[in-house]
Amino acid sequence: MNQVDRRTVSRRDSASPRKPQRKNGREKYEKLLDSLEALIIEQDSSEITLANLSQVAGVPAASVYHFFPSVDASLTALAERHYKSFSEALLHLPDIPPQGGWQDLLFELCDLGRSYYEINVAALKVHFGPQSSWALRHLQMENNWRLADTLLKNLSREFELPPSQEWRERLLLAITINDAFWSQSYSRFGRITEEIAAEGKRAAAAYLKMYLGELLERRRPSTQSETSPF
Structure with missing residues (x-):
């Protein structure tokens, strides 16, 4: 070495x-x-x-x-605590089908993250604050991968995704795009404003639309006659 x-x-x-x-x-x-x-x-x-x-x-x-x-x-440890808490909240999300298209699932995840930061000011400051060590950036990336996995699971449950091995990466990039808008909002206003949050969601959706299109075919609900061999 x-x-x-x-x-x-x-x-x-x-x-x-x-x-x-x-x-x-x-x-x-x-x-x-x-x-x-x-x-x-x-x-x-x-x-x-x-x-x-x-x-x-x-x-x-x-x-x-x-x-x-x-x-x-110490900031890394505090961030780790909050990312763990947020991950646990993701596990308990109800499986409620979106009323509209795939965009609803993306927006729901963005809204959940913003709500968490509104309630937990310390998490907001640690994530978007001026100090960003290697360890903290690593945790942030891990958290974004978890969000991408959650979004992929929810999309796959509700819609027929086009065949691709790159959905996880693309969803991560969409989340990163939204995260950049939040970072800009925090730098300017010390919080994630409603207006910039809406812009972040639109930007993330616009990126994914290049690959998903405007509409996705919904999965057909399984019936006993379809799954039973008898």
Whole structure:
């Protein structure tokens, strides 16, 4: 490993939290994340220090630095908590057929994400804030892949998708397009405005329309006579 590789690995390590294994450590870890959430709601992430986090949480500085080698690592841990929470919300989405076309499923997913950020201001700030480490960008990409998989599952359930091995990638790109509009809105207004959210959905739908067309044929509901050999 050359010197450049060592520096790259070192930066990645410092941006990643060290997760505790013991119960006492897990309790401290969660307490620190609770305190970090409260801090980031009140101030910008660039103003937070680990010493400040230690004081607010009432956790010894040595423990803070053990779990979080840097502020970036603490932000990554908080983002991981919220992405996990959002993923769990996706799992409990009701299987309600869209009233219109495939665009409805895309818009529903976008609206769900925006609603989560409206309720969880800390998640909004961490995702779109000025500090973006390698570890945090990696988590963001993983989250977008999960959204793409959810959208693909829902589309496949309701519609006959044209044969392709690239749907997952295309859906990821559509989600990334929408994400770019949200990022622009946050940079300008500190939130995802209704107007820019609508523009993001239109842009993502316009991209997918090149491959899906305006309308997709709906899947025929299975009947017992079709599935039974008798």
